[in-house]
Amino acid sequence: MRNNMADKNKRPLGLYLHFPFCVRKCRYCDFLSFPSDEAGREIYLERLKEEIKARGAVYQDYNIETLFIGGGTPSLMTGQQLTELLDTVRVSFHVSPVGEWTMECNPGTTDAETLRIYRNAGINRLSFGLQSMNDEELKYLGRIHTAKQFAENYQAARRVGFENINIDLMSALPGQTTASWLDTLNKAAAFEPEHLSAYSLIIEEETPFWDLYGDDRSGEADVDGIIADSGGGQQGKAAILTLPDEDSERQMYHLTKRILAEKGYERYEISNYARKGFECRHNLIYWQRKDYLGLGLGASSMVGNRRFSNVSDMTSYMHDWSYCQEEILDRKAQIEETMFLGLRCTAGVSDRMFTKKFGQSMMDIYGDIIRKYISEGFLVFHPSEGRLAFSEAGTDVSNWILSDFLL
Numbered sequence: 001m002r003n004n005m006a007d008k009n010k011r012p013l014g015l016y017l018h019f020p021f022c023v024r025k026c027r028y029c030d031f032l033s034f035p036s037d038e039a040g041r042e043i044y045l046e047r048l049k050e051e052i053k054a055r056g057a058v059y060q061d062y063n064i065e066t067l068f069i070g071g072g073t074p075s076l077m078t079g080q081q082l083t084e085l086l087d088t089v090r091v092s093f094h095v096s097p098v099g100e101w102t103m104e105c106n107p108g109t110t111d112a113e114t115l116r117i118y119r120n121a122g123i124n125r126l127s128f129g130l131q132s133m134n135d136e137e138l139k140y141l142g143r144i145h146t147a148k149q150f151a152e153n154y155q156a157a158r159r160v161g162f163e164n165i166n167i168d169l170m171s172a173l174p175g176q177t178t179a180s181w182l183d184t185l186n187k188a189a190a191f192e193p194e195h196l197s198a199y200s201l202i203i204e205e206e207t208p209f210w211d212l213y214g215d216d217r218s219g220e221a222d223v224d225g226i227i228a229d230s231g232g233g234q235q236g237k238a239a240i241l242t243l244p245d246e247d248s249e250r251q252m253y254h255l256t257k258r259i260l261a262e263k264g265y266e267r268y269e270i271s272n273y274a275r276k277g278f279e280c281r282h283n284l285i286y287w288q289r290k291d292y293l294g295l296g297l298g299a300s301s302m303v304g305n306r307r308f309s310n311v312s313d314m315t316s317y318m319h320d321w322s323y324c325q326e327e328i329l330d331r332k333a334q335i336e337e338t339m340f341l342g343l344r345c346t347a348g349v350s351d352r353m354f355t356k357k358f359g360q361s362m363m364d365i366y367g368d369i370i371r372k373y374i375s376e377g378f379l380v381f382h383p384s385e386g387r388l389a390f391s392e393a394g395t396d397v398s399n400w401i402l403s404d405f406l407l
């Protein structure tokens with residue numbers, strides 16, 4: 001096995017592995033994921049290991065600082081499958097001895113014994129896709145689990161020694177009230193995870209929720225098969241997906257910030273909260289535009305100014321995983337991305353880093369826009385640290401402001 005002592009001469013790299021299988025598709029989900037049988041998962045993992053070995057040989061000048069297994073539902077992997085996968089990573093790449101190795105885990109798909117094997121295999125951070133503590137909401141979303149199953153899996157994870165756990169939550173759900181969201185927040189925080197992500201539901205095209213929502217919210221969409229197994233007793237009726245209005249959504253966002261701050265979580269990105277020192281190192285790589293390599297079906301990578309993605313069609317991937325679509329980012333695109341991604345984080349964008357990278361300061365390029373939004377109270381420049389960041393008020397209108405950073 002490779003000697004994995006830290007090597008300061010190697011460049012840092014985040015590694016993402018995609019596992020595209022789920023028990024069934026949730027009604028709001030447009031991720032690259034689908035149901036499968038055990039045989040299909042096994043064949044895919046064999047192909048993924050081939051890709052890991054081959055790509056590892058190309059990236060010998062890099063050191064894997066973080067690893068993230070996402071999906072899909074990676075916790076459908078058996079302990080042995082996961083162990084072999086991570087052994088393949090260790091044999092193929094140089095890996096940091098103090099790396100953050102995260103695995104997404106869906107409640108209702110695992111147990112204490114399997115979690116123990118995951119941990120022994122090298123996973124040191126779990127990310128639970130809980131979404132809601134309300135069973136009716138979970139059912140409507142098409143999730144396979146209940147709040148109780150989540151609690152059992154979470155407690156099992158603690159028992160087997162996981163000390164870094166994230167819980168994913170989702171607000172602005174159909175029919176959700178502020179009181180119900182508050183209840184989910186309080187109950188989730190009571191588990192005392194090290195990290196919480198709280199995103200608003202977005203209705204994505206080509207999902208059952210999109211059909212229910214309709215272009216004009218008329219509710220005339222065909223809902224056959226969607227309501228049928230929702231347990232709502234509405235089979236055969238046209239249904240309208242009633243989402244909380246914009247004011248309620250904002251209220252939920254502010255409530256999230258306030259409640260989680262009271263409970264000792266610091267918001268370090270628009271939708272992410274952590275106890276000090278438990279910010280997700282892997283996601284920070286994306287937001288800070290550092291190098292990452294994505295392996296597996298449809299996974300994307302960015303190394304230097306090169307962005308490339310694997311094919312997202314399973315037959316093509318199984319036939320030839322090595323085919324990538326590639327794009328070279330010009331200076332303008334890199335600058336825009338630096339601002340878009342960096343400003344998502346409360347730490348903002350460092351002018352020193354920006355100048356080092358682009359040979360000009362942020363003020364040279366965006367002086368008028370930055371001055372305007374600082375004077376309006378939406379952006380703040382922290383002179384001692386040389387960072388530009390959104391103010392609290394700016395975070396609320398961040399999308400609108402960011403559009404001005406397009407060159």
Ligand code: SF4
Nearest residue numbers: 022025026029033072
């Ligand atoms: S578990 Fe996650 S990836 Fe799978 S269908 Fe549901 S939302 Fe999508």
